[in-house]
Amino acid sequence: MGKSRIAAVMSLAAAVGLLTAGCGQGLLGGDSQAGDGKGPIVLGMLIPQSGSEAAIGPYMKNAADLAVEEINGKGGVLGRKLELKVADDACDAQTAVAGANKLVTEGVQVSVGGYCSGATLPTLPIFGKANIPMIIPAANSQELVDQHLKHVFLINGTGSQQATAAMAWITKRGAKSVALVHDNTSYSKDIAVRTQKLLDEPGGPEAAILEAVTPKESDYSANINNILAKKPDFVYWTGYFQEGGLIIRQLRQSGYKGAIMVGDGSVSEKLASIAGDAGEGVFATMTQTPDTLQGAEGWVASYTKKFGSAPGPYTNQAYDGVRLAAEAIKNAGATDGAKVIAALEGIDGFQMFSGPLKFTPDHTLSAGGFQILVVKSGKFALQDALK
Template identity: 60%
Template sequence: MSTTRIGAVAAAAGVVLALASCGGGGITNSGSGGGGDTKGDIILGMATPLSGSSAAIGPYMKNGAQLAVNEINDKGGVLGRKLKLVVEDEACDPKTAAAAAAKLVTEGTMVSVGGYCSSATLPTLSIFGKANIPMIIPAANSNDLLKGNNKNVFLLNGTGAQQAQAAVDFMKKSGAKAVALVDDNTSYSKDITTRTAEDAKGDASLKIATQQSVTAGESDYSAAVTAIMRANSDFVYWTGYYQEGGLIIKQLKAAGYKGKIMVADGSVDKQLITIAGQDNAQGVYATMTQTPQTIPGGDGWIAKYKAAFNADPGPYSTQSYDAVRVAAEAIKNAGSTDGTKVIKALEDINGFKIFSGNLKFTPEHTLTEGGFDILVVKGDQFVLNK
């Protein structure tokens, strides 16, 4: 863990303690979230970026979750009770996310269905865990989220390990010889580059020419670009988010880079194309779990989303939709909102249909089905690479 991250997590812990001491309460094993209330709405809490550099993702997740809430409520709810979605901003920032999680606990969250940035989700694990609140995480997927063996944590997205393997497989298939790995030094991004480098060691024809870590939020990435060019890299894999990814692509192209470029799932958004420039972004590949536009037969769901919100769905809208559905299924099967009973029901789910396949969690609470596709930029959008 970097000094920056240690400081951020420590600051986040301070925010949580401050909220608790100011009457926030609830951050205990007997908190309202895990207590199995039998009256009123069933509250689902979502922490998602509504501000900051990844703010474009928040509405996709919020709307996807709300669509599922509306559909379930229209059919009578769960256990005779209505679902209610409560959303707080995590801003892809550990301190902000910790404050958001503490607030969601005090607001009576019974199941958490949020989590986009892994580095921001990490400090929320202990907050929801102490309140005995199950977490169904639709987007954040760093393997660091699994290190604490937190029984309440379930990942509804493919893991960083799975994404790294998909990346290496595509590098080999595309004939890459000298790969540049570039991350933003956050948990999510660094996890993927580290695992990609390890997986690449198994193939003598694939060389990691250079590994670069950049600082998120900057505008000049010429040092990384120069290192990539000097290493004669013919393949660049960026594992951070779209704001910096777009700039790196733009600056690589300006420097005369002619090789292939691929980004990880945190950069799969139209904003990447806008920032890079549409001409520069053409042919950029991506490792990504399903999006509404890449799901076979997904047109009907897209139409429902657009009718409800007068907007197109985007990345992680389907995973957030499924997170609510999985939460409702577990509560129904548990016959209760008690955290311990819901966690057991989540572990016992076997074959529940979600967008990525038939849901069954591994003993580590990751997906047994559903992996990463390779997308490519064509025009102003990411499409399946065929």
């Protein structure tokens, strides 16, 4: 999605927010419960519960529920319990706008959701008008940062940081010619274009082609033909797992023998399932996952015991998002949005899975923490920590 279109969507979202918030608690709906200092402190989480990325939603919700339960078991925050309210964004801008307005009218005081960047972007003005800080655990398009909004904080590596990690691995593998493939969403195109700019610098691998596909199709043969015509020895897919699995399978079926890498939106066992045998050996740029966290065995066991299955992508970030919200509210001594934002900006050394936290002036992590995973026997495993 281009910047001009995103700006239009965000302007529309802000207008929708103004109209719909009046049907509930008003633009400051997120503050109405905070003023009396009674009742639960309500956190809101927008995640995909339907649509092509719905498999990610339960991971993030479960992790957030686990953090809420643990914090409440220790007395809550400011003598009050935490409560989590969840809404579906379906990785779709229109659905996300409706979900954000729903959470505002339900009185959430901090947002701890955001998986798909294209769905998260139009919610920024809605939460901003309602004076609700946003701690975004997964969505990481650089366009989220480029809005320069005071209430927005990212605890996942940015698109710029992911492109840098991709370039490091492409170079380390000795690639000569790279095909960059995206799905035209904000997140996917952002990473592909930023990687292309790095490849365009003299003295290294070159970008053979920047290919855009249409999401939710079943046949990508035309795109595959365009890619193969350029004879790349490395393909980097920056979109999501459903299309990624098909593209990987169709690349191999068409005779492509070179390396394939995917972005963090494709890190799911479902990608390996869709790709089948063609998925073996596929690399991925990804921030920390539960499988690659050192010393997190106890946390993984607690999660698995509670929910009956192992944690997946973005569970640790979603868990940390709730913990960070609680820490900021505690430090602020209130749930007022401006005070919580100031407390988030003042965080220095708060321990998260990604390490001690101190936000940059842009409200991002000082280092993206990206690593390289590889598919082995249908599962993503650590290949290189890029350190």
